[in-house]
Amino acid sequence: MTSNDLSFLNKGSLIAAPQLLGWRLYHVVEGQRVGGMIIETEAYTQSDAASHSYRGRTPRTDVMFGPAGHLYVYFTYGMHHCMNIVTGEDGIGDAVLIRAILPDEGLETMRPRRNNPPEANLANGPGKLCQALGVTLADNGKSVLGPEFVLLPPLVKVSKPIASPRIGITKAVDRLWRFTI
DNA sequence: TCGCCGATGTTCT
């Protein structure tokens, strides 16, 4: 496949989660791109007890059961948003949680949203990432193929992903479905 | 540097 081919998103979260590392995710507002390189992801599948899709299709998880390449955004702990990219064949309930990015465009937009933290803390967590990019429930279901969100291929060769246990879950904690570079 | 804890609202049992 070519370097900017996103067809791997159709292959399911276990394939897509490590492969998304190095790709650049941007939220586009009024022509300005805000975002950066994906450096941490987690895979979730319908048969996975830690996944929101585990108990079947509900109003909240409806997008997860739709076609790949759309955003599944949810609100948690009463104050944070988290964003996923839906993966796999239409209807299977797979998604990849985007846990962290390395910002490279729109830094001046992100900083005040995050209350001017140290550079390293701008988007190094799923809640922080959504705050920095301005992602809310209003973005649930939108496509990463544009125009409001874009996913661009890596600019540099990406090192081999490191697999480790997922963060903040209590079910299926032994699965090494968290991927970092 | 580590670990505990409160904030805060939606979803599930």
Add this chain to the structure above:
DNA sequence: GAACATCGGCGAT
């Protein structure tokens, strides 16, 4: 009523 794919502040090492 409890759990939750989290974060930042605080006090103890």
